[in-house]
Amino acid sequence: MNSSLNAARRERELAEVRDLVVDVLVVGLGATGAGAALDAASRGLSVAAIDAHDMAFGTSRWSSKMVHGGLRYLAKGQVGVAYESAVERGHLLGRTAPHLVRAHPYLLPLVPEVSRRHAALVMTGYRAGEGLRIAARTPRHLLPGPSRISAAQALALASPLTSRGLRGALLSWDGRLADDARLVVTVARTAAAQGARILTRCRALELSGDGALVRDELGGDTFTIRARTVVNATGVWAAELHPGIRLRPSRGTHLVLRPETLPGLAAGLHVPIPGESNRFALVLPQPDGRVHVGLTDEPVDGPVPDVPPVPEEDVTFLLAVLNSVLEEPVRREDVAGTYAGLRPLLAADGRTADLSRRHALLTTPDGMVTIVGGKLTTYRRMAEDAVDRAVSLGRLDAGRSRTAELPLVGAVPVDGPEDANGTKSGKGVDSEKGREADRLLERYGSEAGAVRTLMAEDPWLAEPGPTGVTGAELVWAVRHEGALDVDDLLDRRTRIGLVPQDRAAALPLARAALAY
Numbered sequence: 001m002n003s004s005l006n007a008a009r010r011e012r013e014l015a016e017v018r019d020l021v022v023d024v025l026v027v028g029l030g031a032t033g034a035g036a037a038l039d040a041a042s043r044g045l046s047v048a049a050i051d052a053h054d055m056a057f058g059t060s061r062w063s064s065k066m067v068h069g070g071l072r073y074l075a076k077g078q079v080g081v082a083y084e085s086a087v088e089r090g091h092l093l094g095r096t097a098p099h100l101v102r103a104h105p106y107l108l109p110l111v112p113e114v115s116r117r118h119a120a121l122v123m124t125g126y127r128a129g130e131g132l133r134i135a136a137r138t139p140r141h142l143l144p145g146p147s148r149i150s151a152a153q154a155l156a157l158a159s160p161l162t163s164r165g166l167r168g169a170l171l172s173w174d175g176r177l178a179d180d181a182r183l184v185v186t187v188a189r190t191a192a193a194q195g196a197r198i199l200t201r202c203r204a205l206e207l208s209g210d211g212a213l214v215r216d217e218l219g220g221d222t223f224t225i226r227a228r229t230v231v232n233a234t235g236v237w238a239a240e241l242h243p244g245i246r247l248r249p250s251r252g253t254h255l256v257l258r259p260e261t262l263p264g265l266a267a268g269l270h271v272p273i274p275g276e277s278n279r280f281a282l283v284l285p286q287p288d289g290r291v292h293v294g295l296t297d298e299p300v301d302g303p304v305p306d307v308p309p310v311p312e313e314d315v316t317f318l319l320a321v322l323n324s325v326l327e328e329p330v331r332r333e334d335v336a337g338t339y340a341g342l343r344p345l346l347a348a349d350g351r352t353a354d355l356s357r358r359h360a361l362l363t364t365p366d367g368m369v370t371i372v373g374g375k376l377t378t379y380r381r382m383a384e385d386a387v388d389r390a391v392s393l394g395r396l397d398a399g400r401s402r403t404a405e406l407p408l409v410g411a412v413p414v415d416g417p418e419d420a421n422g423t424k425s426g427k428g429v430d431s432e433k434g435r436e437a438d439r440l441l442e443r444y445g446s447e448a449g450a451v452r453t454l455m456a457e458d459p460w461l462a463e464p465g466p467t468g469v470t471g472a473e474l475v476w477a478v479r480h481e482g483a484l485d486v487d488d489l490l491d492r493r494t495r496i497g498l499v500p501q502d503r504a505a506a507l508p509l510a511r512a513a514l515a516y
């Protein structure tokens, strides 16, 4: 079946689901729900998957975009969580999404605040991470090992670093997503190609083990979707539909800097947080040239908002940590955008930073499966576990999960990671044309050629807008990626909207794409 999602397909499938009893109804189209839709559909089950807003509307678009090997969990003795992360990272890098997930280098600058003992401890951790890579059978050419580099090498990779007292840096590698929202849309499209009905703007008002009362948020009418089993994958909103679950959301804030604010960053940075031995702030260069700086971990009480606001104290805190390792401080007015996400952590005693990141499966007596917690990195495994449970509860006729082997839409093999100078072997990214080709390859994989063909249709379609995104990419998103309005285009199919000024500048392009 075709993987293209668009308004016409939504209309058609919305009409179909009213007369069906599907095997699995998935509620929530973040990474977990899209993953569950794919897992179930690829086992041959009939699937409807709904979201109250858009795909990737929730926490999944507010992540640090890291595909973790799970080192942090290892440090806390959570060996199972760490191993699971490393295995899932290997699937994404090597087979299922090598276009969207690539290895990226990170430096821990050895500034005077990092003692020799601390540095030695961190290096021991990195070596344990190598052990995880080997245990997960991820080849070294996809994910190089750690090393210690000199101060001169560190400054060559990250020129904004301060040279004052810099003894060198610890260099390590981990997976990085081209974009988290893009992963979700790609998983959902792959599910659609397997026959899943992906229905955005459909809110579950009530949920039980045999279906949901749903409101079409565009048409306004209310109807029922009947199902043999139901998977509640609504993340931080899960408790609203599953009585008895207690979540303790924790806010993670990022700053967004323009490319010119921190130029010369070929590697990301792990910046020690003063007074914390195992927590680091992250400086994360993005494929579009912007730099994200994160991330806080603050418990949040009260009703869960659609889009979490960013308090000014988070910005002040992140700027202070960032500036502790820079030659020239970044000022408040240099912060071009901010965003915050809420981690869907299960309630337990203790600090949210210490709560387990392992996912949990909960069932209601009438057979609804709720899946919460976990990470973007482990979305596939979470989905597999949720569908396994649904299959057994609903006594459905389905085989084992196939998703560890199933390439996502656009997956094309890559040659290996960038070297630590940020260039990819054999891809000619030194030229403007080469960089543009690589940008499209990373976002669209095997579909990059079709996007390029669309660019040739009309001159305005090839004009780059903010962050280099062209009109053709927006039209592609309307025709194939289920974008229904300007917000879908600017805030999820592309991330132009992370900088409000860029968003305003791109509005005419988005409107033209919707009208084309």
Ligand SMILES: Cc1cc2nc3c(=O)[nH]c(=O)nc-3n(C[C@H](O)[C@H](O)[C@H](O)COP(=O)(O)OP(=O)(O)OC[C@H]3O[C@@H](n4cnc5c(N)ncnc54)[C@H](O)[C@@H]3O)c2cc1C
Pocket: 027, 028, 029, 030, 031, 032, 033, 050, 051, 052, 053, 054, 055, 056, 057, 058, 059, 060, 061, 062, 063, 064, 065, 066, 067, 068, 202, 203, 204, 205, 233, 234, 235, 236, 237, 241, 250, 251, 252, 253, 295, 340, 341, 342, 343, 344, 372, 373, 374, 375, 376, 377, 378
């Ligand atoms: C700041 C931050 C940084 C992170 N960084 C990383 C990272 O670098 N790497 C990593 O692996 N993990 C990271 N994580 C964790 C990861 O982002 C989350 O665990 C994951 O995205 C959760 O996905 P989800 O699909 O479960 O939930 P969500 O993405 O929140 O999806 C839930 C969906 O349910 C929908 N919904 C809600 N109510 C209803 C309803 N009634 N009817 C229909 N739909 C509904 C919402 O619209 C939403 O789209 C980070 C988390 C945070 C907060």
